[in-house]
Each structure stands twice: as structure tokens, then as C-alpha cells.
Amino acid sequence: MGRDDDFSEFVAARWPRLVRSAVLLGCSHTEAEDLVQAALERCLLKWSKVQRADDRDAYVHRILLNTFTSARRRRWTGELPTAHPPDRPSRDDTERVDDADAVVRALQRLPYDHRAAVVLRYYAHLTEQQMATALGVATGTVKSRLSRALDALAEDPSLEELRGTR
Amino acid sequence: MTGQNLTDLLERAADRTLVGPPPLDDMLARARHVRRRRTVLVAAAASAAVVAVTVGTALLPGTGTTPQRAAAPADTSVSPAPAGASATDISLNGTWTVRALIGHDGQSVLPASYAHRVQLTFREGTMSGTTGCNDVFGTYVQSGDRGRDLVFPRAQLGSTLVGCRDEPPLVARLLDVRHVSGSGDVRYLHAANWMIVAELRSAGPSDSATTESRPRPSKSPAGDRATLTAQEYAFAVALARKEIREDDASVSSATVTVGRGTVTDSNLGHSCTSGRLLHIKLIGSFPRIVTSGLPQDPSSPAVPGDFTVHAVLLTADAESGRACLKGVQTGDVAPEPGSVPLSLG
DSSP, rough: OHHHHHHHHHHHHHHHHHHHHHHHTOHHHHHHHHHHHHHHHHHHHHHHHHHHHSSSHHHHHHHHHHHHHHHHHHOOOOOOSSSSOOOOOOOOOOOOOOOHHHHHHHHHHHHHHHHHHHHHHHTTTOOOHHHHHHSSSSSHHHHHHHHHHHHHHHHHHHHHHHHHHH | HHHHHHHHHHHHHTTTTOOOOOOOOOOOHHHHHHHHHHHHHHHHHHHHHHHHHTTTOOOTTTTTSSOOOOOOOGGGGGOOOOOOOOOOOOOOOEEEEOOOOOOOTTOOOOGGGGGTTOOOETTTTTTEEESSSSSEEEEEHHHSSSGOOOOGGGOEEOOOOOTTOOOOOOOHHHOOOOOEEETEEEEEOOOTEEEEEEEEOOOOSSSSSSSOOOOEEEOSSSTTTTTHHHHHHHHHHHHHHHHHHTTTTTEEEEEEEEEEBBBBBOOSSSSBBBSSEEEEEEEOTTTTTTOOOOOOTSSSOOOOOOOOEEEEEEEEETTTTEEEEEEEESSOOOOOTTTOOOOOO
């Protein structure tokens, strides 16, 4: 199987989950697709290295996280001058907020390192060893980040409120 | 909150994102574009090195209408190995078989199927070779005490891009090389911490001219080379072939003449001091070489004309076989009267 065929097979199998991981990390839908595409293109340029990697998923997730942090680093988050206020009147969407929305919001409140740990462990289903490779840290650090992230989520008011209403 | 609980919530949150098919064609096309651009950049860097050597270099004495030789040195960005290396220097000149290639983790990254197929040829700052699948090429800079320090500049290092299973990461490992050691037929390439990156075993002399261990026919292969020894003829053939290969040239005529003289203001890094010179003239097409024209008096108006390079002229030391001058000729070109044609096969 050639390099491109192998890559295509890998992408076909992983694309949806990688995009959704990027969404959980904090990207918008279109941003997530762009991010994953950029990460996979970087992988393709060094596909022989990916093929040789001990754990291909961990390697690709690492590239994804690096691409994500690079994109975030470059993004301007300051105030943008505008002639007209961007706010638009809309209907009250409070009722549409479900537990999934609450989880996403709670995730956004976590520090990036903790959020990445949660997404890799509980959505991408990487093992702690794979996470250590993807995050470039020791497994002990992975465990402590996961522990703190779970503590923070357990105390998050929006999740607590959700649990209280169910 | 349990892990399972969190997984369920994450799955539900993620499932709200409708994901379309992956833009595979876009990704593959973009990667091909980047690879092609990298290849072009590497080729451009190689061409620039040739141009730097060539531009500003005038014609050799007696070979054109401008009997003036520029003294500009070769581009130092393609730093050749130290000229005039002493017998105690760790020379890399020649062709070497890569017997071992070690990864960052200390494990071999040379598959058994590639054993004896990976080769590197070093010649005066230029490196070429094969991974057993792709051709690699670049330059190297040897410096320090006895030439122990060695680097392969990233900008000049490249390879062809044929996809092969289990291809050894030769170029990637060469980028880590910082030192060289060894003696006799063995050389070791080391990383900055002196960890061995590669073990090289001599595969024989390089195809360019060297005085050691080169077969020396006792008789000239052509009867009309009365003034040219067999060894000098062999040197001329080797230099011509190397030049053609490096310039990607198409040559219609290759000739050599022998004469007396020395060259100390070399533009290739080596002086010709034996007193006997080989003048090699290659006529043809040299797509990698461009020139701004013949050297002119800055005060005189520019002379328009055909600046296409039609001939490359090499002057080499007849004893060492090393070239010391390189020049180009534009306009009308013709073999030198009385020169000996070279059979380049």
C-alpha cells in the first residue's frame, strides 16, 4: 500500500472523531475542520515518520494539539473596533441548553492542559501512556491533570445545576 | 462525576457536530504542492551554488575573446572540506556504504532489506548518495581540529521523493550529525553528544579524480594523445563526467588539452601547482548555469548579447586531477585546435 493510500485509509477512519475532538477542545465547527485538515497535512508530509511511530494515534493527536495551540497563539483576542454593535436580538435559547452544552461550557472553563487531558482520555479514548506521548509529558502529569480536571468538573456550577434538575 | 458519565456527556456533545467527508483530495494535492516546492527550492539552492561559482568567473586564458580570469572565490555558503587536508585529517572523500544507521533512541533504523544499499559519496564539500530507494544530495562542511566537526547544512540537503516501504531516514539522521571520527576504511558520524549516528565503510574511491588507488593504465587509450598520459586522460574524463552530472548538462563535445603553468588564484578552492595543467572544454547545454555575461569594464556601457552558456571550461592539475578553475563561455564556441576528444561513454 502506497503512502497516499495508507494516509487516505487512516483519514477516512479518524476524520470525524478528530474534528469532534477539536470542537471539544474549543474550536467552532468550521475552525475544527480547518484545524484537523492542517494537522493531517502536516502528518502527510512526514507520513513515513507517522508510520514508524510506536503509536500512530498518539502521534497524530500530538500534531493536532500542536496545531491547535499554534493557531490559538496567533489569534488576536483583543477588542475589534466596529461601527455597529455586533449584538443581534434573538429569542431566548435557554431552554435549548442541554447537558451536552453545559459540558462544553464547563470544558471551556478548564485550563487548556486539563481540557486537552479530558478530551484525549474520555472522548478520544487514549490510554494514559498514549496521552503522555500526545501531550509530551510524563504519565504522572497526565494522571494529576485528569484528577484536577475531574475535580473541577465535579464542582462546576452549571453541571451541578444540571444534575440537580435531573 | 464518573469517567463513564463524562464519556457519555462528551459523546453526546460531540455528536451534535455534523461532520462532512474529509477533504482528502485537497490534502493530497496540497501535500504534493509542498513537496514539489521543496524539491524546487533544493534544486534552486544547488543552482545558486553553481551560479555563485560561475558568475564573475571569466574565461580561461586562450579560450575566448576575454583573456581575463576573475579571482573571485567560490561561494563560501557551500563550504568545501578544508583544502589541502593533511594526511592526519579525517577525510570523507570517496564513496562509503552505510553499514549502520542509528535513531534517536539508540536503535537501528536501517532495515535488513536495505543493508549494503545505502551509500554516500563525498567530494570536496558535495555529498550525494542513495537510501536504497531515493537519491540524496547536499553539501557538507568539515571543520575543527583534524576536521572532526561535520555538518550537513539543512538548506542544501534534499532527496528525491519516491515512496518506499521501510526506507531508512537517511536525510533526517544526517541533519543530526555534528562530528566525524574514524580511520582507514571506517568512518563514524556522530551527533552533538558524540552518539554514533552512522557507521560508514569505504566502498572504494569516488568517481572523481583522486591520486590514491585509482587504476593507472600504463598506456594512453588513444594513439593521438601523445602529449597526454593515460592518467591525465582518465582525470579529464572523470572531471568531465562529474561536471555533466552536476550541471545536468547535455554535451555535444568534450575535449582536453594539456599545457604548462600553475593556478594559485583558484575559484574552486584548490590550487594547481604541479606545473602541468589540463584544460577541459565541454560544449553543449547547461541549464543550471546562468551568467550575467563576460566581465566588463564598469565604466563602459553594457554590451547586449546572448548570455546563454554554451561551454564550460575546467582547468585541473594534471598530477592531482583536481579542478582549480571553472569558467563559462557564451556566444560562438568551438573545440580548441589540437585538443583531444574525450570519450565519455
